[in-house]
Amino acid sequence: MSCAESANASPLQGFRVVDLSKILAGPYVTMSLSDMGADVIKVEHPDGGDPTRQWGPPFQGPDSTYYLAANRNKRSLTLDLTSPAGQKAAHRLIADADVVVENFRPGSTLQEKFHYSELSKTYPHLVVLHISAFGETGPLQDEPGYDMVAQAAAGLMSLTGEPDGPPVKSGYAMGDLSAALFGTVGVLSALVERAKTGLGQYLTTSLYESQLALHINWATSYFATGEVPQRLGSGHPNLVPYQAYPASDGHFVIAVGNDALWQRLCSVIERPDLADDARLSTNEGRVEHRAELNTELGTTLRTGTVQHWCTTLKASGVPVSPIRGLDEIYDSAHTEAIGIVDKVDHPTVGPIHQVGFPVNYRGQRPTMRTAPPTLGQHNEEVLRELGYDDDSIQQLTSPRH
Structure with a gap:
C-alpha cells in the first residue's frame, strides 16, 4: 500500500x-x-x-x-x-x-x-x-x-x-x-x-x-395521527408484507416495498387470489388488512423450507433473506x-x-x-x-x- x-x-x-x-x-x-x-x-x-x-x-x-x-x-x-x-x-x-x-x-x-x-x-x-x-x-x-x-x-x-x-x-x-x-x-x-x-x-x-x-417515521406518524404506536414484532409500521415469516423449518424475512413486488410475490408463491384481491392491491390496503394478509401468507409459506423460499423468491427479484446467526455471518463469503x-x-x-x-x-x-x-x-x-x-x-x- x-x-x-x-x-x-x-x-x-x-x-x-x-x-x-x-x-x-x-x-x-x-x-x-x-x-x-x-x-x-x-x-x-x-x-x-x-x-x-x-x-x-x-x-x-x-x-x-x-x-x-x-x-x-x-x-x-x-x-x-x-x-x-x-x-x-x-x-x-x-x-x-x-x-x-x-x-x-x-x-x-x-x-x-x-x-x-x-x-x-x-x-x-x-x-x-x-x-x-x-x-x-x-x-x-x-x-x-x-x-x-x-x-x-x-x-x-x-x-x-x-x-x-x-x-x-x-x-x-x-x-x-x-x-x-x-x-x-x-x-x-x-x-x-x-x-x-x-x-x-x-x-x-x-x-x-x-x-x-x-424514531424517524414512528415519530412523524404519531405527530400526524396522535395515535400511540404499538409493537409489531418484526413488522414494519408502514409496509406490508415486510417482516419475518414462518417456513416449515424456521423463519425468514420478506421485504415488499412497492406494489409491483407484491404482485411478483403472489406469483412466486402461487397465490393469484391474493394478487387479485382489490383490498390488497395497494400498500395502503395491505397495511389496513395486515393481520388477515399475514395469516394467509403464513399458511402458504409454512409449506416450504427457508432455503426453498429464499432461493425461489430471490430468483424472482423479491427481497428476501434467511435470518442468520453470528456463526453464519462471520463464516460467510460475503463478510470475508x-x-x-x-x-x-x-x-x-x-x-x-x-x-x-x-x-x-x-x-x-x-x-x-x-x-x-x-x-x-x-x-x-x-x-x-x-x-x-x-x-x-x-x-x-x-x-x-
Whole structure:
C-alpha cells in the first residue's frame, strides 16, 4: 500500500484525542476517531480502569470482550483525576489535544473540573464532546442512565417485541450506540468548522435525544395521527408484507416495498387470489388488512423450507433473506469479501479478531493498528512525552490504598 493510499484511509492522522469517557458511548466515539487515524489516549483510574474491563464473561486475557469491542487503536494512561497531580497531568495532555470526549456524571466534581467553560479559557482551540443520559436541560438532566434505562425512557422498548408479549430491549445497545454515532458526527463537523475559525466548541448529545432522532417515521406518524404506536414484532409500521415469516423449518424475512413486488410475490408463491384481491392491491390496503394478509401468507409459506423460499423468491427479484446467526455471518463469503474482520495482536492474548471501521476511503479501509490496551499499558510512553521522570510517573500511576 502506498503512502498516499495509507493517508487516504487515515483522514484524522495528526489529530490527538483525549478520552475521559468510560462504558460504551464515549469509548465508541473515540474508537471511531482512532480508526480514522487519530492518536487517542484513554485516561483511566489506576484502580480498575474502565468498568467494562470487568463486564464478563467472556474474557480474553485480563479484560472482558465487551471492553475489547470499543477500545482498539488507543493508548491507555492511568491517572487519578480527583487528585491535583492527576489533574495537572491531564491538563498537560489536553494542552496538545484537539478533542476531549467525556461522560462525567452530571453535577460531579470531575464534570466541573473538566467542563468546556473551564477548559476553553486556556485551550480555545479545543473541541469538547459531553455525552449524558438525558441531555443538558429538562427534568431528567441530572439522572444517570445505562443503555437499557435510556431505551425504556426514550420509547425504543415500547416499539420492540411481539404485540402480545412484553416490551424488550433491542439486541444492540442502541441508546449508547446512537449517541456515539451522533457524537462522532458532531466532533467531525466541529473540526471542520475549527479549520475555518481556529476555535473549538462545546458539543453535547445524549442517549435520550439520539434515540428520538432515530424514531424517524414512528415519530412523524404519531405527530400526524396522535395515535400511540404499538409493537409489531418484526413488522414494519408502514409496509406490508415486510417482516419475518414462518417456513416449515424456521423463519425468514420478506421485504415488499412497492406494489409491483407484491404482485411478483403472489406469483412466486402461487397465490393469484391474493394478487387479485382489490383490498390488497395497494400498500395502503395491505397495511389496513395486515393481520388477515399475514395469516394467509403464513399458511402458504409454512409449506416450504427457508432455503426453498429464499432461493425461489430471490430468483424472482423479491427481497428476501434467511435470518442468520453470528456463526453464519462471520463464516460467510460475503463478510470475508468485504474485509471488515481483521486481527490485531494483543499484548497478553496474541491475535484477536475485531470488526473494523465500516467506511472505506477510496476503496481502502482504515487499518487496525493496535489491540485494545491493557490498563496503563502506555503510562511510561505517554508521560515521558509530557516531560515526566521515573519517580513522577510512579507517583502518578499507582493506585491509592
